[in-house]
Amino acid sequence: xxxxxxxxxxxxxxxxxxxxxxxxxxxxxxxxxxxxxxxxxxxxxxxxxxxxxxxxxxxxxxxxxxxxxxxxxxxxxxxxxxxxxxxxxxxxxxxxxxxxxxxxxxxxxxxxxxxxxxxxxxxxxxxxxxxxxxxxxxxxxxxxxxxxxxxxxxxxxxxxxxxxxxxxxxxxxxxxxxxxxxxxxxxxxxxxxxxxxxxxxxxxxxxxxxxxxxxxxxxxxxxxxxxxxxxxxxxxxxxxxxxxxxxxxxxxxxxxxxxxxxxxxxxxxxxxxxxxxxxxxxxxxxxxxxxxxxxxxxxxxxxxxxxxxxxxxxxxxxxxxxxxxxxxxxxxxxxxxxxxxxxxxxxxxxxxxxxxxxxxxxxxxxxxxxxxxxxxxxxxxxxxxxxxxxxxxxxxxxxxxxxxxxxxxxxxxxxxxxxxxxxxxxxxxxxxx
Amino acid sequence: xxxxxxxxxxxxxxxxxxxxxxxxxxxxxxxxxxxxxxxxxxxxxxxxxxxxxxxxxxxxxxxxxxxxxxxxxxxxxxxxxxxxxxxxxxxxxxxxxxxxxxxxxxxxxxxxxxxxxxxxxxxxxxxxxxxxxxxxxxxxxxxxxxxxxxxxxxxxxxxxxxxxxxxxxxxxxxxxxxxxxxxxxxxxxxxxxxxxxxxxxxxxxxxxxxxxxxxxxxxxxxxxxxxxxxxxxxxxxxxxxxxxxxxxxxxxxxxxxxxxxxxxxxxxxxxxxxxxxxxxxxxxxxxxxxxxxxxxxxxxxxxxxxxxxxxxxxxxxxxxxxxxxxxxxxxxxxxxxxxxxxxxxxxxxxxxxxxxxxxxxxxxxxxxxxxxxxxxxxxxxxxxxxxxxxxxxxxxxxxxxxxxxxxxxxxxxxxxxxxxxxxxxxxxxxxxxxxxxxxxxxxxxxxxxxxxxxxxxxxxxxxxxxxxxxxxxxxxxxxxxxxxxxxxxxxxxxxxxxxxxxxxxxxxxx
Numbered sequence: 001x002x003x004x005x006x007x008x009x010x011x012x013x014x015x016x017x018x019x020x021x022x023x024x025x026x027x028x029x030x031x032x033x034x035x036x037x038x039x040x041x042x043x044x045x046x047x048x049x050x051x052x053x054x055x056x057x058x059x060x061x062x063x064x065x066x067x068x069x070x071x072x073x074x075x076x077x078x079x080x081x082x083x084x085x086x087x088x089x090x091x092x093x094x095x096x097x098x099x100x101x102x103x104x105x106x107x108x109x110x111x112x113x114x115x116x117x118x119x120x121x122x123x124x125x126x127x128x129x130x131x132x133x134x135x136x137x138x139x140x141x142x143x144x145x146x147x148x149x150x151x152x153x154x155x156x157x158x159x160x161x162x163x164x165x166x167x168x169x170x171x172x173x174x175x176x177x178x179x180x181x182x183x184x185x186x187x188x189x190x191x192x193x194x195x196x197x198x199x200x201x202x203x204x205x206x207x208x209x210x211x212x213x214x215x216x217x218x219x220x221x222x223x224x225x226x227x228x229x230x231x232x233x234x235x236x237x238x239x240x241x242x243x244x245x246x247x248x249x250x251x252x253x254x255x256x257x258x259x260x261x262x263x264x265x266x267x268x269x270x271x272x273x274x275x276x277x278x279x280x281x282x283x284x285x286x287x288x289x290x291x292x293x294x295x296x297x298x299x300x301x302x303x304x305x306x307x308x309x310x311x312x313x314x315x316x317x318x319x320x321x322x323x324x325x326x327x328x329x330x331x332x333x334x335x336x337x338x339x340x341x342x343x344x345x346x347x348x349x350x351x352x353x354x355x356x357x358x359x360x361x362x363x364x365x366x367x368x369x370x371x372x373x374x375x376x377x378x379x380x381x382x383x384x385x386x387x388x389x390x391x392x393x394x395x396x397x398x399x400x401x402x403x404x405x406x407x408x409x410x411x412x413x414x415x416x417x418x419x420x421x422x423x424x425x426x427x428x429x430x431x432x433x
Numbered sequence: 434x435x436x437x438x439x440x441x442x443x444x445x446x447x448x449x450x451x452x453x454x455x456x457x458x459x460x461x462x463x464x465x466x467x468x469x470x471x472x473x474x475x476x477x478x479x480x481x482x483x484x485x486x487x488x489x490x491x492x493x494x495x496x497x498x499x500x501x502x503x504x505x506x507x508x509x510x511x512x513x514x515x516x517x518x519x520x521x522x523x524x525x526x527x528x529x530x531x532x533x534x535x536x537x538x539x540x541x542x543x544x545x546x547x548x549x550x551x552x553x554x555x556x557x558x559x560x561x562x563x564x565x566x567x568x569x570x571x572x573x574x575x576x577x578x579x580x581x582x583x584x585x586x587x588x589x590x591x592x593x594x595x596x597x598x599x600x601x602x603x604x605x606x607x608x609x610x611x612x613x614x615x616x617x618x619x620x621x622x623x624x625x626x627x628x629x630x631x632x633x634x635x636x637x638x639x640x641x642x643x644x645x646x647x648x649x650x651x652x653x654x655x656x657x658x659x660x661x662x663x664x665x666x667x668x669x670x671x672x673x674x675x676x677x678x679x680x681x682x683x684x685x686x687x688x689x690x691x692x693x694x695x696x697x698x699x700x701x702x703x704x705x706x707x708x709x710x711x712x713x714x715x716x717x718x719x720x721x722x723x724x725x726x727x728x729x730x731x732x733x734x735x736x737x738x739x740x741x742x743x744x745x746x747x748x749x750x751x752x753x754x755x756x757x758x759x760x761x762x763x764x765x766x767x768x769x770x771x772x773x774x775x776x777x778x779x780x781x782x783x784x785x786x787x788x789x790x791x792x793x794x795x796x797x798x799x800x801x802x803x804x805x806x807x808x809x810x811x812x813x814x815x816x817x818x819x820x821x822x823x824x825x826x827x828x829x830x831x832x833x834x835x836x837x838x839x840x841x842x843x844x845x846x847x848x849x850x851x852x853x854x855x856x857x858x859x860x861x862x863x864x865x866x867x868x869x870x871x872x873x874x875x876x877x878x879x880x881x882x883x884x885x886x887x888x889x890x891x892x893x894x895x896x897x898x899x900x901x902x903x904x905x906x907x908x909x910x911x912x913x914x915x916x917x918x919x920x921x922x923x924x925x926x927x928x929x930x931x932x933x934x935x936x937x938x939x940x941x942x943x
Contacts, residue, residue, distance in 0.1 A: 350490070
């Protein structure tokens with residue numbers, strides 16, 4: 001039983017509640033066990049456990065999951081102290097009802113698609129309605145959680161779960177069908193152990209989630225582009241078929257850079273493209289579902305090659321993520337990009353992009369510059385002397401070797417902290433960094 | 434309110450210390466009207482969202498960065514991309530193969546492609562044997578890049594120092610620079626270089642003295658004797674050893690005469706009838722002068738008696754010409770003479786040591802051809818220099834001929850393989866063919882004394898990779914012999930792969 005505890009201190013705490021004394025109004029019926037436990041709060045905590053899951057619910061403010069009250073209740077039940085009842089307590093019954101509704105919705109999602117009928121369309125509309133409600137409820141919960149953090153103070157985080165302080169609320173967001181929010185929470189979960197200045201970084205992360213939740217509250221009145229951004233950041237997925245149905249942008253697309261991101265839950269590859277004629281950037285995101293990119297055709301695109309094809313952008317602004325539609329020619333080695341910008345081009349396009357999507361994390365950069373060392377840090381300085389800090393654990397030796405102290409064309413990802421240089425052109429040759 | 438104020442409020446907690454969020458800093462100020470007025474926690478989050486967005490969008494570029502002085506333009510072309518791909522594969526395969534391809538590239542007038550330079554410099558740091566080959570393909574760009582990192586710079590300077598023809602280098606330069614300057618001076622004017630070293634001798638550290646004294650080995654002559662003789666009294670052992678090694682190579686030196694006088698009483702050639710023989714007696718001990726000249730009295734192995742070892746030491750120090758002059762016999766004859774009292778190993782060990790010290794090709798050839806001395810088998814290298822060290826005394830051009838003679842004559846195969854091992858590539862066909870034939874025989878029967886790994890590694894980079902004979906196929910075929918042990922198969926396939934890669938590389942750049 002105690003193996004269910006998240007850590008040893010929970011085990012000790014639960015053992016303390018293993019006696020009958022703090023408990024009242026308890027019972028068990030079928031797979032459901034419930035009880036009220038006197039704690040430090042004004043009202044006793046209401047605890048319920050569904051043995052089939054097992055799943056837990058408790059009104060206490062503990063961040064641990066399951067909390068000591070749920071574990072204590074289980075210990076008592078295992079010792080045969082909890083009496084069988086015919087009817088569960090009101091709160092326990094309500095919790096079980098909402099849980100089974102959620103479970104059946106999840107099951108419905110995995111059911112095989114059937115021929116579209118009016119009835120199915122109606123069912124789909126109902127499901128999407130249900131999801132919208134669930135997401136709204138989840139984001140409301142998120143907003144409360146965020147406010148709770150600000151009220152209690154970031155310094156009040158218990159030492160035991162500083163490195164994963166947002167895991168539980170992230171799990172709730174998965175339940176609420178907002179996986180984009182859940183991933184964002186998981187990314188900021190370890191910030192409290194990330195060294196100096198962490199409160200500033202954590203507050204920034206909270207603020208952006210807060211902004212997203214508030215934007216979702218007003219989804220109906222947002223312009224379509226921004227609405228698509230908000231929905232996508234929350235985690236609504238637009239199907240590939242729907243994207244392919246949107247109007248194509250045809251061009252010769254030069255592969256600027258390829259970056260593998262080994263981020264949970266699935267390793268991904270980002271491929272940055274730029275249209276020869278339109279000058280537009282595009283991003284292909286590929287997932288290695290089986291741990292590698294075998295069988296993913298687009299994964300073979302390498303920097304310096306060119307693809308004559310139709311691209312379809314996902315809804316959202318600025319248009320960036322895309323899928324390849326029909327191809328007109330085989331992928332071939334191509335000339336270096338024309339009209340690489342400078343530091344000002346990168347920063348002003350980034351600022352404009354943030355104006356359209358304030359949650360944007362990375363943005364394509366294509367510029368000419370020279371790697372320069374200043375103190376311990378390396379920068380890419382353009383001919384005007386303006387410079388962007390370069391990210392990376394190692395000094396950019398390969399970039400420096402190709403540059404030789406002269407400006408070179410570099411493609412990469414710009415993000416808040418600096419530029420990740422991914423490709424440099426050595427004469428006509430694209431060299432991955 | 435600044436972002437720092439918001440962070441402070443959020444860190445403490447607005448429940449513990451209430452705040453009133455008003456007036457935001459920067460561009461966010463215009464939007465302060467949207468802040469939630471009822472709940473301070475929401476207000477903090479609202480304000481933070483505004484400030485974070487404006488900070489993110491308002492990134493300012495760095496300024497005042499001066500780019501490094503650019504690299505000098507290169508006059509030599511970069512390797513073509515197809516050859517560079519092969520070079521990339523070779524760098525994974527191992528340093529020997531990489532060194533060979535780099536040498537081929539340099540000889541054909543190419544330099545390494547810029548994107549490969551960091552990996553090549555890293556390899557030069559890791560494998561000192563690669564440094565020379567890497568240094569030759571760096572070009573102006575590579576030397577420029579190497580100056581950006583201390584480990585790269587040191588690795589390259591160790592083999593290719595930038596020699597500044599400026600006397601100030603001698604006074605102010607670092608160790609490799611001074612060494613390079615002295616070497617240059619020695620090539621120009623032997624005496625001036627020696628005088629330069631003598632003038633600063635008392636101020637040099639022990640390591641510098643040993644390091645710089647070795648420069649005199651180039652163009653060594655009788656004029657250096659006096660200076661070297663004084664170095665025999667140096668407090669630093671490595672300096673004394675360097676002086677002893679050089680004096681031993683001066684046949685007319687007082688050092689050599691002393692050594693000859695010490696050895697002659699214990700080894701003489703006796704014309705007993707038609708058959709000459711070597712008569713040996715064992716020395717009882719030596720004086721302080723012998724110790725000063727570098728005679729080591731402690732045997733390197735407990736299996737060797739102290740007096741036997743002393744005999745070896747005395748012979749090792751004596752000039753080899755002494756035995757030829759006294760007996761009137763050439764080295765070939767001398768090494769074939771029987772030795773009384775089972776002391777063949779002791780005498781031959783002395784000659785082998787002397788051959789290496791005095792760098793005598795005639796004696797090296799005689800000793801390698803003479804065949805095996807059975808008692809020497811268990812001696813450590815200090816008491817029985819290995820065949821390949823003896824063979825290394827021969828000028829590189831003479832090694833292939835001797836190796837071929839030893840391998841085709843089949844009198845002393847072991848010495849033949851050892852000589853081939855120190856023979857620079859590409860091996861002539863006259864050596865490659867008998868070697869392949871012997872390997873074929875060995876792998877067909879599965880009989881080979883010892884491990885062929887070293888020889889196969891050498892073969893992979895030194896068998897000719899051009900011309901009509903495809904030795905890669907020959908090696909790959911041997912790997913399929915039934916009697917070939919699995920471990921050798923791996924070695925053979927690796928050697929065949931390396932050879933094929935060298936051939937492909939050569940074809941790409943020709």
